[in-house]
Structure formats: C-alpha cells, structure tokens
Amino acid sequence: MRSLITVNTIPLSDPVLLKNALVDLNGFLSEYGLSITDKQIKRLSDARVKALRASGRIELGEGIVPVLAREFSSCLFVNENNFADVIEKLTYIFFEVKTAVCDRISDKDLVRLMKDFYENRYFGFAGNFGERDVDVLVKLIELELAGK
Amino acid sequence: MTDLVYYDDTIEDDGYAALSQSMQYSNVLFGDYYRTLLGEALRCGYFDKEFGDASRRDLGNALASLITEFTGGESTSVLQDTANELFASILYNLDVRLMFESSHSKALALIAEKDVPELYYEGQKLVERLVVESVGLLVKARSTRIAVSDKSYDAMLDGEIKSWIYRYDKRFFAHRTRRSSGYQTCLGCGRLRGILYVKKYLENLIAENKYVNKFDPDAIGELCFDYALARGNEYNNTGSNVFSLVLLNQTVRYISGEEDRDVVLRSHNVRDAVRRLRKLQDGEMRSLVADALAFITDDAYVSKCSNTIWRRIDEAVKNNRLKEIVSVGHDNI
Numbered sequence: 001m002r003s004l005i006t007v008n009t010i011p012l013s014d015p016v017l018l019k020n021a022l023v024d025l026n027g028f029l030s031e032y033g034l035s036i037t038d039k040q041i042k043r044l045s046d047a048r049v050k051a052l053r054a055s056g057r058i059e060l061g062e063g064i065v066p067v068l069a070r071e072f073s074s075c076l077f078v079n080e081n082n083f084a085d086v087i088e089k090l091t092y093i094f095f096e097v098k099t100a101v102c103d104r105i106s107d108k109d110l111v112r113l114m115k116d117f118y119e120n121r122y123f124g125f126a127g128n129f130g131e132r133d134v135d136v137l138v139k140l141i142e143l144e145l146a147g148k
Numbered sequence: 149m150t151d152l153v154y155y156d157d158t159i160e161d162d163g164y165a166a167l168s169q170s171m172q173y174s175n176v177l178f179g180d181y182y183r184t185l186l187g188e189a190l191r192c193g194y195f196d197k198e199f200g201d202a203s204r205r206d207l208g209n210a211l212a213s214l215i216t217e218f219t220g221g222e223s224t225s226v227l228q229d230t231a232n233e234l235f236a237s238i239l240y241n242l243d244v245r246l247m248f249e250s251s252h253s254k255a256l257a258l259i260a261e262k263d264v265p266e267l268y269y270e271g272q273k274l275v276e277r278l279v280v281e282s283v284g285l286l287v288k289a290r291s292t293r294i295a296v297s298d299k300s301y302d303a304m305l306d307g308e309i310k311s312w313i314y315r316y317d318k319r320f321f322a323h324r325t326r327r328s329s330g331y332q333t334c335l336g337c338g339r340l341r342g343i344l345y346v347k348k349y350l351e352n353l354i355a356e357n358k359y360v361n362k363f364d365p366d367a368i369g370e371l372c373f374d375y376a377l378a379r380g381n382e383y384n385n386t387g388s389n390v391f392s393l394v395l396l397n398q399t400v401r402y403i404s405g406e407e408d409r410d411v412v413l414r415s416h417n418v419r420d421a422v423r424r425l426r427k428l429q430d431g432e433m434r435s436l437v438a439d440a441l442a443f444i445t446d447d448a449y450v451s452k453c454s455n456t457i458w459r460r461i462d463e464a465v466k467n468n469r470l471k472e473i474v475s476v477g478h479d480n481i
Contacts, residue, residue, distance in 0.1 A: 004183045005200075007231045010208040012215075052225070059225040060212050099227060106222035 013052070013059040015045045021066040032073045033080060040084035047088045055095035064107060065091055071111050075119055089129040090114065093137070100138045104145055113140060176252065179339040182242035182259075182267075189256055199260075206264030210238050218320055233321060240323035240342055241271030247344075248274060275318050278343045282313055285350035292357040295365035296372050299385040300330035305353075309346065316343060334392045334453045355449035356391035363394065363411060371397060371411055375475035392457070395441070395450065396474050399457055402440040409444050418471050425465045433465075434458045 022041045029035055036044070044065055052059055068090050072078055078086050097110060105113075117137060170192040177184045190200045214234045215226055226234075245267050246255040258267070286309055293305060312326050325341040333352035337345050360368060368390070375393060376386045386393065397411045404413075404420035425433055437458040441450055464470040 004180075004187045005204050005207055007211070007228070007235045010204060010211060012208060012212055012231075056228045057225045058228055058231045060215060061224060063224050095225065098223075098225065103219070103223060103226065103230070106219075107224055108222065 007058065012061075013048070013063055014061060017062040018045055018048065018065060021062040022069065025066055025069055028070065029073050029083075032078075034073055034078065034083050035080070036069065036084060044084060044088055044091070047091055051092045051095045054092070055099040057095055057099060064094055064111075067107065067111060068094065071115055072118075075115065077118065086129075093129060093134055096134045097137045097141070100134065101141045101145075105141050110141075113137065113144075173252075178247075179341065180239070180243070181246050181255070182239055185246065185252065185255060186259060189259070194256065195260070203259075203264055207235075207238065210264060210268055211235050214238060214320070237320055237322045238268060241275055242267050243271070244274050244278070244344065245271035272318070275322055275343055278347055279313065279316060279318060282343060282347045282350060285347060285354065286310060286313065289350050289353045289357060292354060292361065294357055294360045294368065294390060296360075296369045296390065297384045298331075298372060298390055299382065300387070301390060304331040309350065312346060313343075316346075318343070332389060334389050334395070334456055335449065352449070355447075356389070359445070359447055359450060360391050360394055367411055368394065370477070371475045374477055378472075378476070392453075392460075393475055395444075395453065395457055396460065398444050399437060399440045399461065400470065400474050402443060403436060407443070413474055413476050415471075415476055418474065418476060422465060422470050425461065425470075430462065433462055437461060 019041050022036050022044065026035050048059070048063060048065055065087065069083075069087050072086060072090065073083075094110060094114065097114075098105070098107075114137065117133075117140070171188055171194065172192075175184060175188045175191075186195070186200070186203060189195045190197070211231065211234060214237070215231065218230070218234060219226060242264070246258060249255040249258055262270075289309075290305055294301070308330070316322075317324070323342045325345045333349060333356060335352050337348040337352070340348050371393060372386045372390060373383055375388065376383055379387060381387055394411055397413050398409060400421045401408070401410060401413055401417055403424055404417040405424075406417065425436075428436060434455075438451075438454045441454050441457065444450070460473055461470065464473045
C-alpha cells in the first residue's frame with residue numbers, strides 16, 4: 001500500500017534554521033570569548049536529532065540548542081575548548097528531563113533551573129554531566145511543582 | 149456544501165473509477181479519509197508529487213501552529229505521542245470536511261481545489277456545528293426518553309453524554325472518542341470517531357426512544373423488570389439495550405407463530421420459536437428475521453437492525469440460549 005503522510009515524514013525541525021541561528025549567535029558569544037565553528041554546528045545539529053530520538057520528542061524550527069548556547073555562554077565553567085561539548089550534553093539532558101516530567105515545565109524555566117543547577121553544583125568547574133543529573137533535575141522540578 | 153454524509157455505505161462511488169482506472173476503492177479508509185484518499189490519488193497519479201509535497205508542507209505548518217498553541221508558546225518541543233495526537237486532530241477536521249461531500253470524486257475535487265489551511269478551517273467550523281447539533285440531539289434524546297427506569301440508560305443520558313460533549317476538545321483532540329461504556333445502541337456507530345460518534349450515537353438513541361415509546365410504558369417496564377430479575381440484577385438494571393430487548397421479544401413472538409406486534413413472551417413462545425428456527429438454514433433464518441421485522445414495523449431504523457437481531461438470535465439458538473436474550477413473562481399470569 002502507498003506511504004501515508006505521518007508526523008515522522010513532516011520536517012518540523014529545520015537544520016538550516018538551527019545553523020543560521022548558531023552562526024548569528026557567534027557575534028554574541030564572542031563577548032565571552034566563545035565561538036561555534038561550522039564543524040561544531042554540524043555536530044550539534046546531529047546531536048539534536050539523536051537527543052530528540054532518544055527522548056521520544058519532536059521539535060519545531062531552530063529549537064532549544066541556540067537558547068542553551070546563549071544562556072550557558074556566561075557560565076564560569078565553559079570556555080572556548082569545552083563549549084560545544086557542554087551544549088551537546090546539555091541538549092541531551094534538556095530533552096531527557098523534559099520528557100521525564102511530561103512537559104510540565106516550560107523551556108524557559110527548565111533552562112533557568114539547569115543553569116542554576118550547574119553553576120551552583122560545579123562552581124565553575126566543568127564536571128561530569130550524566131544520567132544522575134537528569135534524576136536530580138527531575139526531582140527538583142517535581143518538588144517545585146508540588147510546592148505550587 | 150451539502151449535509152454531512154458520514155455513513156460508510158452512503159458515500160457513493162460515482163465517477164470515482166473514471167478518475168483513474170488504477171485507483172482502488174479498498175485503499176480508502178473512512179476512519180482516515182483525507183490521508184488515504186490523498187495517498188491513493190498520489191499513488192495512481194491523479195495528483196503529482198509536487199502536489200503531495202505541498203500538502204505535506206501545509207500539514208507541517210498546521211501541525212507546527214497547533215503545537216505552538218498547545219504548549220502556549222512555552223515549549224519548542226513535544227513528545228512524539230503528543231505530536232501524533234495533535235496531527236490526528238488536524239486530520240480529523242480534514243476528514244469531517246471531506247465527508248460533507250457525497251462522493252469520493254467530489255472529495256478529491258475539493259482536495260484539488262482548496263489547500264490544507266482552507267480545508268482545515270472549514271473542517272473546524274463543521275466540527276463546531278456538529279457539537280451544537282449534538283447538544284440539540286441530547287436535548288431531544290432526553291425529552292423523548294423511554295418511560296422506564298434503567299440504570300445504565302439513565303446514567304448515560306443524564307451524565308455520560310453531557311459530560312463527554314462538555315469535555316470534548318475540538319481543537320487539540322477532536323478525533324478522540326469516548327465510547328459509551330454502559331449502554332450500547334442496537335445499531336453501532338461504525339468506525340466513527342470524535343463528535344461524529346456522539347452525533348450518530350444520539351441519532352440512534354432517539355430512533356430507539358421513538359420506537360420503544362410506541363408501547364405501553366407498563367408493558368415495557370414489566371419486560372425490563374422480568375429480564376433484570378432473570379439475570380439476578382437489580383430491578384432497574386437490565387444490563388442490556390431496552391430497544392433490542394423489545395425488538396427481540398417481538399421477533400421471537402412472531403417466529404413462534406403469534407402474528408401480532410405484542411412484546412409479551414411466554415415460555416411456550418420461546419419453545420415454539422426454537423423448534424422452528426432449528427429447522428432453518430442460516431439464509432432462511434436471516435430472511436425469517438427480516439420478514440418478522442418487516443411485519444412488526446416499517447420503521448427505517450428497525451430494518452437497519454435486522455442483521456444485528458438475526459445474529460443474536462442465530463447465536464442464541466446455536467448455543468441453546470434463546471431464553472436468555474429475551475424477556476419471558478410469568479406463564480401463570
């Protein structure tokens with residue numbers, strides 16, 4: 001039988017939009033001594049696809065990567081050498097957490113929470129990002145939601 | 149725009165085959181009308197690839213807008229399952245719009261004439277209209293309710309349907325169906341979903357109310373009471389469709405040789421009916437049931453129930469359970 005149009009066959013997240021957004025961001029990042037190269041943009045774009053697939057999500061437009069890059073550029077634990085790595089790991093964690101809390105937190109609030117968490121936990125030291133961070137962040141969000 | 153044509157057997161095949169000889173009717177599903185019709189038209193070349201890509205792009209834009217609206221603009225991503233549900237809601241609106249056309253060829257012409265945003269908008273307007281019509285039907289169903297208290301019938305009419313219409317999310321989950329859990333109408337609602345299901349259910353119910361209300365309420369009350377007690381239920385809980393019960397009683401009475409339209413059955417009626425039915429082949433039994441219903445009434449809804457009634461009688465006779473699907477009164481009265 002013929003192939004039908006499904007959500008998976010509709011290109012909702014556009015890699016060109018992401019690329020343009022990250023290229024445009026370079027001007028802003030330079031104020032913090034950071035930059036993202038074309039190679040890193042490609043890597044981040046691939047990481048986004050993998051992260052979305054791993055967390056069972058779909059994303060619109062340029063997505064969250066440029067937001068994470070802008071917000072975390074001012075963190076003490078990022079530098080020219082680890083910036084792209086940090087953003088890549090944060091992208092995975094962001095989508096994992098978002099799925100784990102069933103979308104009960106907005107992008108803006110989650111990015112804010114993640115920034116607080118990493119700045120206060122690592123105190124400027126780029127430590128290990130991992131699965132355990134997802135659990136801790138989920139618990140923090142649950143507590144915050146329960147308190148509302 | 150004509151009236152809604154949403155019954156599987158009423159969308160006619162006029163001119164459809166002429167569009168392209170390679171189009172196959174069996175590939176078009178009414179539960180997924182827009183997609184399967186478009187898919188089939190693309191497969192056999194009625195629409196070209198460019199048209200298919202444009203439709204895909206338009207659907208993508210509609211989905212992106214709906215996701216943004218759904219998240220209140222607070223999230224750039226959603227779970228795949230959520231996206232699938234929202235997409236199904238968009239497709240449902242498109243399906244409803246196309247089902248207002250009376251044939252596949254007209255629906256195809258509409259797809260060719262109007263782009264997805266226009267069809268989607270018109271579909272949404274029609275869904276809104278269907279909600280209003282369903283509310284009207286609910287009012288009518290309640291005002292024509294049968295004069296017998298039945299637990300699941302009352303619960304459905306007084307609460308379940310009202311709550312369903314009230315909670316129906318025509319924007320994000322228009323396709324969702326919350327089927328009546330306790331009280332099924334004799335004639336089903338096919339593969340209809342969302343508000344189309346509710347409307348069809350209420351139309352069936354009104355037709356059943358109308359038929360049952362032709363009888364003396366005391367006779368129907370007694371029939372339900374006997375049936376409930378025979379099943380060990382509470383006096384007001386038949387656990388069955390009242391209309392079917394009335395119709396089954398009348399049919400079995402007719403088959404037993406009593407050529408009248410009464411609903412009362414005695415044990416000897418059931419025995420005589422079983423004796424007669426056991427001598428018949430499937431086809432003969434089917435036409436006997438159809439004859440019985442034609443004798444009992446000329447009601448259009450009742451004649452549509454012929455197959456359902458025949459299947460129930462056939463199954464009951466084969467399993468020696470005919471007495472269990474009808475309400476048998478007391479022989480000494």
